[in-house]
Amino acid sequence: MNTSTALLTDHYELTMLQASLADGTAQRRSVFELFARRLPDGRRYGVVAGVNRLLDALEQFRFDERAIAFLADRGVVDQVTSDWLANYRFSGDISGYADGEIFFPGSPVLVVESSFAEAVLLETVFLSILNHDSAVASAASRMTWWAGGRPCIEMGSRRTHEEAAVASALAAYIAGFATTSNLEAARRFGIPSAGTAAHSFTLLHDTERDAFTSQVDALGKRTTLLVDTYDVAEAVRTAIDITGPELGAVRLDSGDLPSLAGQVREQLDSLGATKTRIIVTSDLDEFQIAALAPAPVDGYGVGTSLVTGSGYPTCGFVYKLVAREDASGELLPVAKKSVDKISIGGRKWALRRRTTAGVAEAELIGVGSRPEDDGDDRELLRPLVKGGEIVGRTTPAESQAHHLKVRDELPRFASQLSRGEPAIPTQYVGDYAAQNPFAPRSHT
Amino acid sequence: MNTSTALLTDHYELTMLQASLADGTAQRRSVFELFARRLPDGRRYGVVAGVNRLLDALEQFRFDERAIAFLADRGVVDQVTSDWLANYRFSGDISGYADGEIFFPGSPVLVVESSFAEAVLLETVFLSILNHDSAVASAASRMTWWAGGRPCIEMGSRRTHEEAAVASALAAYIAGFATTSNLEAARRFGIPSAGTAAHSFTLLHDTERDAFTSQVDALGKRTTLLVDTYDVAEAVRTAIDITGPELGAVRLDSGDLPSLAGQVREQLDSLGATKTRIIVTSDLDEFQIAALAPAPVDGYGVGTSLVTGSGYPTCGFVYKLVAREDASGELLPVAKKSVDKISIGGRKWALRRRTTAGVAEAELIGVGSRPEDDGDDRELLRPLVKGGEIVGRTTPAESQAHHLKVRDELPRFASQLSRGEPAIPTQYVGDYAAQNPFAPRSHT
Numbered sequence: 001m002n003t004s005t006a007l008l009t010d011h012y013e014l015t016m017l018q019a020s021l022a023d024g025t026a027q028r029r030s031v032f033e034l035f036a037r038r039l040p041d042g043r044r045y046g047v048v049a050g051v052n053r054l055l056d057a058l059e060q061f062r063f064d065e066r067a068i069a070f071l072a073d074r075g076v077v078d079q080v081t082s083d084w085l086a087n088y089r090f091s092g093d094i095s096g097y098a099d100g101e102i103f104f105p106g107s108p109v110l111v112v113e114s115s116f117a118e119a120v121l122l123e124t125v126f127l128s129i130l131n132h133d134s135a136v137a138s139a140a141s142r143m144t145w146w147a148g149g150r151p152c153i154e155m156g157s158r159r160t161h162e163e164a165a166v167a168s169a170l171a172a173y174i175a176g177f178a179t180t181s182n183l184e185a186a187r188r189f190g191i192p193s194a195g196t197a198a199h200s201f202t203l204l205h206d207t208e209r210d211a212f213t214s215q216v217d218a219l220g221k222r223t224t225l226l227v228d229t230y231d232v233a234e235a236v237r238t239a240i241d242i243t244g245p246e247l248g249a250v251r252l253d254s255g256d257l258p259s260l261a262g263q264v265r266e267q268l269d270s271l272g273a274t275k276t277r278i279i280v281t282s283d284l285d286e287f288q289i290a291a292l293a294p295a296p297v298d299g300y301g302v303g304t305s306l307v308t309g310s311g312y313p314t315c316g317f318v319y320k321l322v323a324r325e326d327a328s329g330e331l332l333p334v335a336k337k338s339v340d341k342i343s344i345g346g347r348k349w350a351l352r353r354r355t356t357a358g359v360a361e362a363e364l365i366g367v368g369s370r371p372e373d374d375g376d377d378r379e380l381l382r383p384l385v386k387g388g389e390i391v392g393r394t395t396p397a398e399s400q401a402h403h404l405k406v407r408d409e410l411p412r413f414a415s416q417l418s419r420g421e422p423a424i425p426t427q428y429v430g431d432y433a434a435q436n437p438f439a440p441r442s443h444t
Numbered sequence: 445m446n447t448s449t450a451l452l453t454d455h456y457e458l459t460m461l462q463a464s465l466a467d468g469t470a471q472r473r474s475v476f477e478l479f480a481r482r483l484p485d486g487r488r489y490g491v492v493a494g495v496n497r498l499l500d501a502l503e504q505f506r507f508d509e510r511a512i513a514f515l516a517d518r519g520v521v522d523q524v525t526s527d528w529l530a531n532y533r534f535s536g537d538i539s540g541y542a543d544g545e546i547f548f549p550g551s552p553v554l555v556v557e558s559s560f561a562e563a564v565l566l567e568t569v570f571l572s573i574l575n576h577d578s579a580v581a582s583a584a585s586r587m588t589w590w591a592g593g594r595p596c597i598e599m600g601s602r603r604t605h606e607e608a609a610v611a612s613a614l615a616a617y618i619a620g621f622a623t624t625s626n627l628e629a630a631r632r633f634g635i636p637s638a639g640t641a642a643h644s645f646t647l648l649h650d651t652e653r654d655a656f657t658s659q660v661d662a663l664g665k666r667t668t669l670l671v672d673t674y675d676v677a678e679a680v681r682t683a684i685d686i687t688g689p690e691l692g693a694v695r696l697d698s699g700d701l702p703s704l705a706g707q708v709r710e711q712l713d714s715l716g717a718t719k720t721r722i723i724v725t726s727d728l729d730e731f732q733i734a735a736l737a738p739a740p741v742d743g744y745g746v747g748t749s750l751v752t753g754s755g756y757p758t759c760g761f762v763y764k765l766v767a768r769e770d771a772s773g774e775l776l777p778v779a780k781k782s783v784d785k786i787s788i789g790g791r792k793w794a795l796r797r798r799t800t801a802g803v804a805e806a807e808l809i810g811v812g813s814r815p816e817d818d819g820d821d822r823e824l825l826r827p828l829v830k831g832g833e834i835v836g837r838t839t840p841a842e843s844q845a846h847h848l849k850v851r852d853e854l855p856r857f858a859s860q861l862s863r864g865e866p867a868i869p870t871q872y873v874g875d876y877a878a879q880n881p882f883a884p885r886s887h888t
Contacts, residue, residue, distance in 0.1 A: 003447075007628035008606045010599065011639030014627070019641070019662035025648050032644070057606070070631045116648050123642075127602035128609055155454065158571035159758040162452045162501070164605035165572055183458070184451035187514045195455030197463070198567075200476070200765035203778040204469050204560050218463035230781050304758060313757045314603040314748060321644035334647040337674050 004064050005057045006088075008125045011076060017117055018081040026117035029325040031347045034096075034110035034126060036103065040138070040312035042419025045410060047141045047403060048109055049171040050133030051099045055390050057125050063088055090118050094385035097350075099394055100174050100403030101380065102410065103134075104363040106426040108348035109317065111381060116324060123319045131317045132164060135309035136171035141407065142286040142310070143302055144176030145415045151178035151299045152289075153194060155281065156307030168307040174399040177302075189396050196251070202229040209238050222248035224279055227264070228255065236264055240271045249277035249298065257282060258295045265296035285310050287417055323347050333368065344428070350380040352409070353427075360409045362427045369430040378409075448508050449501045450532075452569045455520060461561055462525040470561035473769040475791045478540075478554035478570060480547065484582075484756035486863025489854060491585045491847060492553055493615040494577030495543045499834050501569050507532055534562050538829035541794075543838055544618050544847030545824065546854065547578075548807040550870040552792035553761065555825060560768060567763045575761045576608060579753035580615035585851065586730040586754070587746055588620030589859045595622035595743045596733075597638060599725065600751035612751040618843040621746075633840050640695070646673040653682050666692035668723055671708070672699065680708060684715045693721035693742065701726060702739045709740035729754050731861060767791050777812065788872070794824040796853065797871075804853045806871045813874040822853075 020026035039046055063071075063085040071077045077085065092114025103109055110126065112119045144152050154172040157165035169185030179194040180186060186193035197215055205211035212225055212235075221243040227235035227250045239247055250268070252260055257280050268276050280292065281301030289300055305311075320343050326332045333345030349366040354376045364371045373379070384392035394402070407414075414423035464470035483490055507515075507529040515521045521529065536558025547553055554570065556563045588596050598616040601609035613629030623638040624630060630637035641659055649655035656669055656679075665687040671679035671694045683691055694712070696704055701724045712720050724736065725745030733744055749755075764787050770776045777789030793810040798820045808815045817823070828836035838846070851858075858867035 005606070007631055008601070008609065009627050010601055010625040011627055011630075011637045012625065012641055013639075015639055015659075015663060016641050016645045019645070019658045020648065022662050023649075023654075023658040025658070028648060030648070067631070071627070074630065074637070076627070076637070116644075120642075120644060124602050124609075125606050128604060128606035131603050132605040132608070157452070157454055158568050158763075159575050160572060161576040161605055161608035161611055162449070162569050162572035163607035164576070165452065165568075167605055181454040181456065183453050183455055183515070183520070186455075186518065187451055187511070193455045193518070193520070195457075195459055197456055197460050198564075199780045200560075200564060201460045201463070203765045203780065204464065204472060204474070204768055205467075206771060210467075214463045214467040214469070215459075218466050219459060228780075308757045313752045319602075321647045324648055327650060336643045336647065336672075 003060065004062050004067060005060045005125055006063045006067050007070070008057070008128065009121060010124045013121050013123055014071065014076050014081070016120055017084070018077050020116055021081055021084060027115045029331065030114065030116040030119055030321055031323040031331070032112040032119045032123070032319055033108050033322045033348060034112075034130060034317050034319045035106055035108055036316045037318065038105050038316065039422055040316070043138065043312070044414045044416060044420060044423040046103045046134060046315065047137040047175050048097045048101045048103055048130070048134050049099055049137035049174045049399075050129040050167070051096060051384065052393055052399070053133060053167060053170070054126055054129045055384060055393055057129060058090060058122065058385065059390060061088070061090065061122065061125070084117070088118075088121070089388055090114065090122065090385070091388040092118055092385070093383070093387065095381040096384050096392070097380055098382055098402055099399035100406065102406050104422050104424060104426050106344070106365055106428075107363055108350050108365065108381065111348065116321075127317055127319050131315045133167050133171040134315045134317070135313055136168045136307060137175040138315065139286065139310035139312070140172040140175035140177055140306055141403065142415075142417065143289050143300070143306065145407065146286055146290040146293065146417070147300055148293070150297065153177070153179050153181070153279070153299060153301040154306060155181040155301045156303035157182045159304045160307040165307065170396060172306055173396050174403055176400060176404060191396050196224045197226055199226065199229050199253075202226065208235055209242070212239055212242050216242055221246040224249040224251050226251045226253065228253055232260065232264065233267060236267050237271070240268070240273050240276075245271070245273040245275065247273055247276045249279050251279045251281060251301075253281045255282070257288075257297075258292060261292070261295045261297050290417060351377040352380055353377050354409060358409060359411055360424050362424050365426060365428050366430045367428055371429045447504065448506050448511060449504045449569055450507045450511050451514070452501070452572065453565060454568045457565050457567055458515065458520050458525070460564055461528070462521055464560055465525055465528060471559045473775065474558065474560040474563055474765055475767040475775070476556040476563045476567070476763055477552050477766050477792060478556075478574060478761050478763045479550055479552055480760045481762065482549045482760065483866055484760070487582065487756070488858045488860060488864060488867040490547045490578060490759065491581040491619050492541045492545045492547050492574070492578050493543055493581035493618045493843075494573040494611070495540060495828065496837055496843070497577065497611060497614070498570055498573045499828060499837055501573060502534060502566070502829065503834060505532070505534065505566065505569070528561070532562075532565070533832060534558065534566065534829070535832040536562055536829070537827070537831065539825040540828050540836070541824055542826055542846055543843035544850065546850050548866050548868060548870050550788070550809055551807055552794050552809065552825065555792065560765075571761055571763050575759045577611050577615040578759045578761070579757055580612045580751060581619040582759065583730070583754035583756070584616040584619035584621055584750055585847065586859075586861065587733050587744070587750065589851065590730055590734040590737065590861070591744055592737070594741065596620070597623050597625070597723070597743060597745040598750060599625040599745045600747035601626045603748040604751040609751065614840060616750055617840050618847055620844060620848060635840050640668045641670055643670065643673045646670065652679055653686070656683055656686050660686055665690040668693040668695050670695045670697065672697055676704065676708065677711060680711050681715070684712070684717050684720075689715070689717040689719065691717055691720045693723050695723045695725060695745075697725045699726070701732075701741075702736060705736070705739040705741050734861060795821040796824055797821050798853060802853060803855055804868050806868050809870060809872050810874045811872055815873045
């Protein structure tokens with residue numbers, strides 16, 4: 001998209017800019033960090049997605065004439081601020097977790113270093129992208145983990161905002177989904193799309209046989225026929241009668257799926273269609289996918305629960321000023337004092353502490369200084385932007401591969417769907433580590 | 445936006461198109477309807493939003509060269525289908541509920557009449573828009589109802605996809621919100637935006653006094669000062685010391701808001717700042733807004749719970765073929781046979797049945813024929829598109845006024861936040877009414 005992203009921003013970012021330009025603090029060197037104070041209730045881990053979209057948004061973050069005219073007309077900014085905005089280019093450094101990386105409470109998912117003015121403007125759009133995409137990826141990863149080798153198909157576009165749908169398809173792919181139904185996601189990100197027919201196609205025709213014949217004529221015998229518009233057993237008979245045993249798959253979109261899948265498998269086998277797969281798609285989530293593990297199912301289509309983060313449609317990421325230059329030019333850690341909203345001042349570094357066997361055992365966060373790698377650890381912050389230049393892009397395929405690799409590092413119980421603690425504890429080291437709000441716990 | 449919306453579509457809409465073009469059923473006259481089988485668990489009513497955005501999306505629903513090249517390259521469509529897509533213009537009729545209208549289970553929120561081919565392609569993007577925007581508006585309406593005369597400020601952009609944020613701001617405005625923090629929504633839809641400062645602005649400065657002084661210098665004494673970065677009582681003293689009693693408002697973003705608001709009100713009054721308002725903004729939802737009704741609060745800022753539909757981020761709208769031409773040219777009602785996913789075949793009409801006092805008492809849905817107005821009823825379906833021409837646009841201000849007016853028709857208990865039945869029953873009349881899955885209940 002060539003559209004400016006600059007107005008995807010909260011009004012107060014502009015008023016803060018104007019006041020800081022007037023009093024001279026706008027140029028103070030600052031560190032903002034993006035992190036989650038906690039995981040959604042009971043989740044064992046979170047998955048980062050949206051980093052590449054965020055870099056695209058940063059590239060398009062320019063105040064064009066139309067944006068500035070709007071801000072000036074509305075009285076949001078004065079002339080000095082308008083002039084500053086017209087020349088806005090982010091010139092600082094950003095490091096962050098990669099798309100597909102796992103995160104935990106306190107993980108410094110993004111570290112933004114620049115002047116206050118340059119960084120504060122990016123707050124809203126950075127949070128929007130990472131809060132949305134990571135919520136979807138976090139849910140998607142639980143689904144693909146439980147689906148095992150069976151492919152998961154993303155088909156939730158209709159249940160979320162039309163552009164959120166495109167982003168959701170990418171987030172799901174990063175977390176291991178095989179395909180999406182969303183054509184714009186397929187075009188924009190180059191990921192695979194798939195789809196065959198809905199009930200309306202069967203209802204459009206005078207008979208189910210007419211509909212199946214038409215679909216097979218158009219798409220070939222390897223297509224997937226939807227067999228639950230009228231009577232499933234009759235539809236399966238009709239389908240195999242038309243295609244013979246070459247039929248690619250049948251799809252079930254209603255009913256008691258575990259027992260229905262068993263019946264359909266038996267019927268298909270009895271008709272000689274032993275290679276015809278069974279795809280199920282009725283309001284699935286990670287719990288139903290787990291429950292269907294023993295059933296003869298060959299693929300899962302997931303919609304609503306995926307694009308709504310399976311109960312947690314946003315990640316709770318916040319973007320906080322953690323350090324800024326003082327009058328003498330020193331970088332000073334800062335944090336709001338609050339009983340219910342905890343932040344730790346000071347710039348962070350992060351390692352995934354691993355055993356010699358490569359199993360993750362802690363999220364090690366250095367405050368004010370880089371923690372020491374004990375030889376088996378993995379660096380989590382990657383350079384994304386250096387002096388305003390984007391350096392950290394990855395492809396969707398790389399992000400998916402990264403996710404599957406780092407998920408494998410987690411202790412096995414991280415896949416549990418029951419509610420519990422994060423799979424590994426967050427541990428702070430270095431200056432200000434004593435502020436640690438996430439008391440380290442021991443895991444057996 | 446001048447971007448094509450044509451690929452915001454599920455892959456299978458295109459494969460169905462191709463098969464139906466090949467077998468000749470593509471041109472069958474069809475009626476698709478968009479409706480919800482139920483309201484989210486316990487909700488008393490839903491609010492339609494997204495209709496105007498949907499009309500914009502329809503206007504941009506064109507398969508440009510880039511889209512067709514992508515579809516052909518990927519093998520999604522053949523040459524015949526590509527040629528058909530290149531000339532695609534929706535030429536049918538659409539009627540629907542207005543933005544701001546109330547809906548109930550089974551309400552025919554959108555009725556699309558055209559050839560099968562023209563209507564089936566619109567399924568995904570229509571559902572995306574209405575499912576998202578109406579979920580937000582439905583939550584927002586409960587908030588504004590309980591806020592009473594106190595303004596609600598939409599500030600959830602950072603907790604949802606960056607474009608969903610823009611749509612959420614409009615949906616909230618339709619449901620009675622006063623302002624949004626989202627600048628792009630303000631620009632695109634002409635709705636009011638507002639914002640002053642975050643904690644980072646206070647932390648940027650050497651002292652809280654420096655920060656307040658800077659903000660007042662930039663924005664004037666009528667601004668809102670955020671007083672909970674360090675110690676609230678001290679911040680309030682500092683604020684009034686700087687501005688005197690003219691200070692516009694203070695904002696509280698943490699702590700036990702009912703008691704804190706009381707303390708701050710007393711302190712402001714004792715300092716002579718009796719007109720200074722108190723705005724609260726900490727993770728509010730409709731339940732907390734209701735709980736704060738007795739507290740001396742003057743405005744509510746709502747973020748996460750608004751943009752995520754307060755527990756229900758999607759509306760459950762579906763888009764179903766309910767009637768289509770048969771081989772003899774007659775329009776035939778159709779519906780999937782299913783125990784768990786009920787649809788009623790046949791084209792629908794809808795009236796809000798009202799008492800002579802103007803109180804809503806039933807959602808009257810005519811199946812196959814228009815129900816008779818008893819004199820006090822209100823027509824719910826409005827012409828939106830006629831022969832492909834968009835005729836039904838409304839402004840955000842009109843939509844908000846419409847919402848507040850029709851919400852007033854509901855029986856008073858519709859505002860209850862406890863879980864319960866829809867505020868009025870859905871009643872079917874005419875042909876096929878016997879299929880009614882929503883058993884009429886009597887209300888006292």
